[in-house]
Every structure is written in structure tokens, then in C-alpha cells.
Amino acid sequence: MRRLREYGFITGFLAIPVILYVVFVISPYVQAFYLSLTDWGGVSAFPSFSGFSNYTRLFEDEVFWKAVRNHVLLLIALPLLVLSLALFFSFLLNLGGGSKGGKLRGVWGSKFYRVVFFFPQVLAVAIVGVLFQAVYRPDEGGIINGALIAIGLEPIGWLTEPSIAFWAIIGVMVWQAVGFYVVLFSAGMAAIPKDVFEAAALDGAGRFRLFFSITLPLLWDTLQVGWIYLSIAAFDGFALVQVLSVDRGGPDNSTAVLPLEIWKTAFSYSEFGYASAMGVALFFMTITFAVLALRVSRREKIEF
Template structure:
């Protein structure tokens, strides 16, 4: 009987596990293998051991990209989750109580659709859209208004100190709607009696948020933080389309995915690009493991 159960489970798992090994695990292993070679995409690779990794440690572009990922890892989750939590709270329990049940603000169902709309758009479309928003002349959405008011245009994507933050703004705009919906689903599972009891004790909305909503949403918040951290290690499409000269100006917005693309398809250094990819893989895995470890806490039952 037990043998039949194991055979049944293996039968169901065999195909998906095989596909995962072939299309996910095998490419990672192959990337590590290529990273140990000097290869231009044609001909036989030349084995050079860890030379690409030694070169990587002395590469200023690599460390600049890592620095930018550090900024993204802090700014993107904090800003996105802060905005998403605020709006989700308003849409679910920020309105007046009706029949003893606290509801969201007026029109909350419509606002959920509006917030989620950026998720419907492809990443490339979002990047092209914000190219129009950030244009440094009168044809730009923002600078067109500023120039009509007699103000100087803002060089969002040209000024090195502002370019990365302009791109972070796009990433936040694109991501916040998904997390509003995610947190709304979590808040919908919190019993209304808890809010009602707290209000009877005189709790304000600020107290409701920090003492009830936030602790009971901690597991969802933890997962969201990891997702956004992984997104911070990617950001290739937005940076590649929006930035000046793919990661510029002067490397002010470069990320590891852009460096991988440049080394592989511009310089034909596939071995070095693979080494960068392996480094990105381990950085992402390390962040996810640390984030889950640091934010781990006991679940609250209700």
C-alpha cells in the first residue's frame, strides 16, 4: 500500500521535476561552467578557471552596479510597501463604520482597479511611457508643465545624481498596485470584531494600523519584502530602456543585469558575462535567505 502511494506521487512529480531540472537547474549549472572559460560565443571555450571572478573583483562597473542594487534594496521596498500599506488600509478599513463593520473609503472598489492598472502594462510599455514623462524639453509631461510656468526643466534621466531615483520612481509606480491588492486580500481576512473592539477602547486609526493591521499582516509583508528585493536585483528592462546609453549617464544607473547584457551582446565576453550572472544569482539567494531569517517571527493567531 505504501509502495503504491510512493509510485503515485513519483508519477505525478516526474514530469514537472524533469522539466524544472532541464530548463532551470541545467542552465544555472551551464552558466557556472561557462563562467570558468574565455568564450566569445563561437568556437571552443578556453578554460581559465577562476580568472573571470578575479577580474570581477577588480571591475569598477561591477561594484558600481552592486552599490546601485544596495540603494534599490533599501529604497524600493520601503517606498513601495509604505505606499501600498497606506492605500490598502484606506481601501479596506479607512472609511466609516457601517452596521458595526468598518469599511474602506468611498469608491474603494474603483480605486483598486486604478491602482492595479500598471500591472496590466508590459514593462517595456511602462519604460516607453516614462520616457515621455521624463523628456527634458517641452514635449515632456513634467517639464512641459514646468516650462509653461517659467521654470527650468528638470533633467531626470540626464543628471547623474537624479537618474537612479527617477528610475526608482518608475519601479515604485509599477509595483505599488500589486501590493495594494495583496495587502487588501490580507486585510480582508482580519476579523472586523478586532477593529470594533479596539475602537470601543478608543483606538485611533493610527493605533489601529500599527497595533492591529501591521502585526496581523506581517507574514504577507515578509513575502512582499522578498519579492521586491528580488525585483531590485533585476530591473533590467526599465533601466535598459530609460537610462542614457544603457546604465548611464556615466554608469549612474547601471545594474548587474545591464552589465551582463553589455558584456555578452556588445563585447561578446560570454565567459565574463556568465561570471556576473553567477554573482547576481548568489547575491539574490543570499538576500532572500537573510531577509526571511531577519524578518522571521511567531505567527499571530486570531
């Protein structure tokens, strides 16, 4: 009887959160799956069923596949660049200053650098986009091109050249994301007993050996979390592409990403059924990659 009362209390406590989750999370997914099988234009109360015609259209949509290729590029470049830089900076801030009195320390001014690295995280994505519009301006008014012109070089169309526009946006994503992962990895390094590093340093291990033989293996779980987060972020990019790109995904669709294409298809072309099919495709791509990433990066946990 007592156990039944406990179960009743737990069920009653969880009922409202579960109902809210079903209504506001699960229900929109189910509706999106349903709408992807219709030709709904956003107006009629009863959309007509069109079967899998929207999914067939996806395979023939050149812009959709350009967006998918851009996401593949993001999946490779964003985690690799962000995690590499964050690991490097966090190692310097925590252990890169050498030893003093037998104790390892970070580089001089490491507390100040932590604030500098984390600063982009406090800025809204739209504000970051507006800031980098000034950085990437194609004339002498741009920060980068102004410097290039000052030394006698030709200005570069960072956001107007199809071959480099998406790389310019990736650079902004990296700049904004690094600070968070510096803090994340610094917290992970702080949890590792300093005795481990000091014993290795006394045995003659240099910074290179400390990083690859001790720091990286003991931070693997934290690194795995960062990899998953960044992989999911690689399927987004809506706000920065919306603000920075030429004509929302240009030039020549070179900066197209699926969230922006979904928004354009639904609210600019009133093709909500087709936009829902894009959303369903994006959902399965994200889930599939997250599961694969967890499988591939799984390894035996190291105790310390």
C-alpha cells in the first residue's frame, strides 16, 4: 500500500510536465509529419493529402542538396575547429604557464583571458551578425578590407563571393562558439586531480605529453558532449545566415542552410507542406548523426 502511495505521488508530480511536453514538443512533431504528406499552403482548414510527393520533390531540389552539402561541411569544420581551438586555449589557461613551486599553473593573465574568450557568448546571434556585417563590408569601410586597402591589396568580397561566403560565416560561428567550450573544458580540467599532472611533470613529461597522454584521455567524456552539441549546431545556422548572407542564402545559394530554406519555403512561398517535408528530413538527419556520433565516440571510461 505504501508503495502504491509512492507511485501515485510520483505519477501526480510528473503528470503536468509530461502533458506539457506532449502538447508543446511531441504534438508539433506529429503535426509536421502529417503536414509533410499534404500540399497545405497555410490557408485552407483541410489540406489535401499528397502522399510522398513532397519527399520525391526533395530529391530533385538543387537548393535542398546545396543546403545538405553545406551542413556536411559544417559537420566537419565546425566541431574540428571549435574543439581544437577550445582545447588548446583551455590547456594554456589552466596548465600552460609551467610549474611554480612544483605546482602547474595557467599562463599569465589567464583569468582575464577567460572573460575575453567567453564574451561572444553574452551577445545575441543577431547582434553578432550585425557586427560582422561591418567586419566583412566589401569596401574600405569594412574592418578587414580597410586594412587590406591600407597596405595596397585588393578588397575581398567576403560575403559576395560564392567560393568564400560560407567559409566567412563558418568563421563567425567558430568565433562565437569557442568561448563556451573553453569554459567547458576548463571546468573539466579543474576536475582532474592536480596530483596527476604534477606527478607526470616531475617524471619529465613536457606540455605536449601532458596534453595528449593525460589531459585529452581524461577529458574524453566532456569532449564527446561538446562534439554532440556542435554537431547539432551544425544543422542550424539560421540566424547568422539570415543576417549575414546576400539575399538570404546567396550568392547563388552558396550559403543555403535547411532551417533558412524551411522558413523561406513556408513564409515566403506559402508551401507549408513542402517546408514540413524539409523539416522532417532535417529531423532525421540530426537524430541519425547524433546517434552515430555517440556510437563512434564511445569508449571505456577512465577512472581517476
